[in-house]
Amino acid sequence: MYTLSFDPHSVIDTKPQFPNVAIAAGFSGHGFKFVSVIGEILASLTIHGQTPHDILMFRAGRYAN
Numbered sequence: 001m002y003t004l005s006f007d008p009h010s011v012i013d014t015k016p017q018f019p020n021v022a023i024a025a026g027f028s029g030h031g032f033k034f035v036s037v038i039g040e041i042l043a044s045l046t047i048h049g050q051t052p053h054d055i056l057m058f059r060a061g062r063y064a065n
Contacts, residue, residue, distance in 0.1 A: 004028050012038065012058040014045050022046045023060070 005011055005026035015021045022045040024031070024038050031038065037053070044051040 006063060009057055011060050012041055012045075012055050013060040014049070019049055020046050 010024065010026040010028075010031070012024045013022070015023065022042040024042055027034070041051045041053050041055060044053075
């Protein structure tokens with residue numbers, strides 16, 4: 001089983017209500033290829049609230065429009 005997002009991009013973001021909770025989903029089975037950088041991004045988001053990587057295209061807020 002694998003998950004897909006509504007567009008071709010995965011979701012990597014934090015929960016607005018709980019900024020120290022990070023989410024990564026919708027990798028359609030390809031997440032294993034990116035696990036090292038995704039883990040680094042999630043750790044940085046939960047610890048520092050930001051990441052040096054550009055994840056704008058992966059933010060959950062893109063679905064709000």
